Amino acid sequence: MLPFRIPIRDWISTAVDYLVSEYAAVFDAFSALVYFLVDNFKDGMMYLHPLALIIVIAAITLKMAGWRVALFAVLGLMLSENIGLWRAFVETLALVLTAELLVMVVGLPLGVFAARNDRFHSIIRPVLDFMQTMPAFVYLIPAVMFFGLGLVPGVVATFVFALPPLIRLTNLGIRQVPKELVEAADAFGATGSQKLFKVQIPVAMPTIMAGVNQSIMLGLSMVVIAAMIGAGGLGEDVLRGIQRLQVGQGFEAGLVVVIMAIILDRITAGLGEQRSTT
Amino acid sequence: MSDIITVRNLYKIFGDKPKVAIKALKEGMSKDDILRKHKQIVGVQDINFSVQEGEIFVLMGLSGSGKSTLQRLINRLHEPTSGEIVIKGTDIVKLNMKDLREFRQKNFCGMVFQNFAILPHRTVLGNVEFGLELQGVDKEERQEKARKIIRLVGLEGNEENYPSQLSGGMQQRVGLARGLAVDADILLMDEAFSALDPLIRRQMQDELLELQSRMKKTILFVTHDLDEAFRLGDRIAIMKDGLIVQMGTAEEIISKPADDYVKTFVEDMDRSAVLTAGTIMLPVKERAFTGDGPRTILRKIRRFGLSGILVTDSKRHLQGYIIAKELAEYVEKNKGKEDLKMDPSLVREALHVDRDMPLNEVINIYQEADYGPIAVVDAGQRLEGVIVRGAIIAALSEGYEVELNDSSEPTESTESRGPSESSKSSESHAPPDASASSRPGD
Numbered sequence: 001m002l003p004f005r006i007p008i009r010d011w012i013s014t015a016v017d018y019l020v021s022e023y024a025a026v027f028d029a030f031s032a033l034v035y036f037l038v039d040n041f042k043d044g045m046m047y048l049h050p051l052a053l054i055i056v057i058a059a060i061t062l063k064m065a066g067w068r069v070a071l072f073a074v075l076g077l078m079l080s081e082n083i084g085l086w087r088a089f090v091e092t093l094a095l096v097l098t099a100e101l102l103v104m105v106v107g108l109p110l111g112v113f114a115a116r117n118d119r120f121h122s123i124i125r126p127v128l129d130f131m132q133t134m135p136a137f138v139y140l141i142p143a144v145m146f147f148g149l150g151l152v153p154g155v156v157a158t159f160v161f162a163l164p165p166l167i168r169l170t171n172l173g174i175r176q177v178p179k180e181l182v183e184a185a186d187a188f189g190a191t192g193s194q195k196l197f198k199v200q201i202p203v204a205m206p207t208i209m210a211g212v213n214q215s216i217m218l219g220l221s222m223v224v225i226a227a228m229i230g231a232g233g234l235g236e237d238v239l240r241g242i243q244r245l246q247v248g249q250g251f252e253a254g255l256v257v258v259i260m261a262i263i264l265d266r267i268t269a270g271l272g273e274q275r276s277t278t
Numbered sequence: 279m280s281d282i283i284t285v286r287n288l289y290k291i292f293g294d295k296p297k298v299a300i301k302a303l304k305e306g307m308s309k310d311d312i313l314r315k316h317k318q319i320v321g322v323q324d325i326n327f328s329v330q331e332g333e334i335f336v337l338m339g340l341s342g343s344g345k346s347t348l349q350r351l352i353n354r355l356h357e358p359t360s361g362e363i364v365i366k367g368t369d370i371v372k373l374n375m376k377d378l379r380e381f382r383q384k385n386f387c388g389m390v391f392q393n394f395a396i397l398p399h400r401t402v403l404g405n406v407e408f409g410l411e412l413q414g415v416d417k418e419e420r421q422e423k424a425r426k427i428i429r430l431v432g433l434e435g436n437e438e439n440y441p442s443q444l445s446g447g448m449q450q451r452v453g454l455a456r457g458l459a460v461d462a463d464i465l466l467m468d469e470a471f472s473a474l475d476p477l478i479r480r481q482m483q484d485e486l487l488e489l490q491s492r493m494k495k496t497i498l499f500v501t502h503d504l505d506e507a508f509r510l511g512d513r514i515a516i517m518k519d520g521l522i523v524q525m526g527t528a529e530e531i532i533s534k535p536a537d538d539y540v541k542t543f544v545e546d547m548d549r550s551a552v553l554t555a556g557t558i559m560l561p562v563k564e565r566a567f568t569g570d571g572p573r574t575i576l577r578k579i580r581r582f583g584l585s586g587i588l589v590t591d592s593k594r595h596l597q598g599y600i601i602a603k604e605l606a607e608y609v610e611k612n613k614g615k616e617d618l619k620m621d622p623s624l625v626r627e628a629l630h631v632d633r634d635m636p637l638n639e640v641i642n643i644y645q646e647a648d649y650g651p652i653a654v655v656d657a658g659q660r661l662e663g664v665i666v667r668g669a670i671i672a673a674l675s676e677g678y679e680v681e682l683n684d685s686s687e688p689t690e691s692t693e694s695r696g697p698s699e700s701s702k703s704s705e706s707h708a709p710p711d712a713s714a715s716s717r718p719g720d
Binding site: 178183184188189191198199 | 379380386389395400409411412
């Protein structure tokens, strides 16, 4: 229809080139941070004997989700170790934890701010829609452009993909705090921050925890995909299985991902429930 | 008692053109027309009233009448559009946010809500100490105080329970305790008991009155329930379309409804719960004194054709009741005796009620009575008047408003007693003429 092609690809490429060259220091610092986090998580977990880590995880699971899930965790983790995927398991867990930590640091304040400011909420909503509906693979490209191949772009892509649900649910949870509870705090002469920390956030906690749960689940799915740009971990084994048509190997890695997903899901779901019932 | 809250010319308009709406209101346009024409919602208009220290002031009205809006204006949860709200000499409309917060902490016991609005993530203790915590009171002190209040509202033993473990009535006690724990005078209650089932509600009302007699807070109570309003309120303001249509005590409102709107409300009302012994009593026409001899007393009885007579001392303290027939027999038996003394066994215990006792309780006492009228006494046990059956029936029947003010008029009281005359002879106790005040030695 138009006699020329709208050069979106050129614009984006130019912009990325510009950012990478002009803000190299920023990207380097961010990379350093991500490496620091991932390495520490990984080294910390690898430092422990697999059995010790299994006991730690089982203990957390027992507290948060009951003995059935804890038993499942013990069996599942021992299986992972048995089939030789222990290191991959720890690497993936470190990636997920790092990404989730970043998501919480950024997502919680943004969610709270969105709940308290309608204008910001109306701006951020389409951005979140965009982030969630964009195919997950697409994030890999700019991530690679900014950070090259490897672990950092994997974490970045995971972060972008896992951020929206936490912002959304934090916003929702705080907006759903009954009006009377806020009025009650006001009537007692509460300040803005007293209202936020003593009423709104605690009351919204189950919903916020649901957001944490969702973002961890999304993050885990993305971490596997991020193996395509060299993030490592279980995704790498899945990918290798696909590339070499080794169904069995791919299945094993996939199984371990599922085990991790179930454990993480039950732990974080337990967090939300515990808040709302006790 | 002095005024603690004074509200003058208060308006609240919801919308973007409040000035236009207020101007239209002052020109006499109705709330509905303003909504239609200017798209502005009138919350409350032209509100003027004062609340006295230590009273329970009830704002009564149907939903949409502006009662909750008015209450939220008093602590500025809603910003007033215009007008003054003077609380303890400070016009709170003029305060900035910081001063307002401090003012609320110092003067308001927070608010008690229909759906309790207690914090689900905190224990009972954590909820009750909430107000003090906001004020920065240190942990030990505030918990000690909270525990004391928890005992006071009857929640002892539930300190560590979470709200979800409590019944509705108990949850509302937590809401109430949270307010009372704060060292302030004004307690706002918004439909506080409306979500409770009728029995619990009644119980909570009683408990509130009982607590109030000890704590002497100033309570601004919002309700849509007239029975509740009349039960709790020292004074009541009835609201409609954002206006106060009538303000006064329960008895004033029920006996003189300001307009048809109030009248329709009051018609459904259980009058016996509102009217008190004091309102329906008749003046005492004749009484005997402790020093009177039997023949003097008999003469007094016969002069008015009574079936009995109340006995008081010279300071009107009620002493008992003498039945005419028994006295006459006694005098007859001792015909010859010159200096006949009164036989103390003839003076029976007189049934008496406090002047503030609601009529429905008076009726219960009347039903148990074997003899005599019911004497009405004041707080010092001094005789103030008598209640006869006819007066009770008249008070409960329609058209009572007219009669109430003329109860001393002779013909009316005799007429109203007419239908039940035969059932109880003692009703003739209050004859139309004569008055005790004209007695010598009074």
